[in-house]
Amino acid sequence: MERLVNHESSANAVNAVLYERAAAQLEKETEKPEVLSCNQLVKNLLKTNLKLLKLNEISSILLF
Helix, strand or coil, X not given: CHHHHHHHHHHHHHHHHHHHHHXXXXXXXXXXXXXXXXXXXXXXXXXXXXXXXXXXXXXXHHHC
């Protein structure tokens, strides 16, 4: 039983690190102000949505 608890806590620590990295990367990418075409804006929106889905998945794992 102790192994299971240790494994879960290490998995949560890894997930927390991944969450922090993803959040830092998202913040870094949003700092670039530039004029973009409509196609580029749509691409960026899709990328952002995918990243938010990943963050949501990671955060839901952390809650369990």
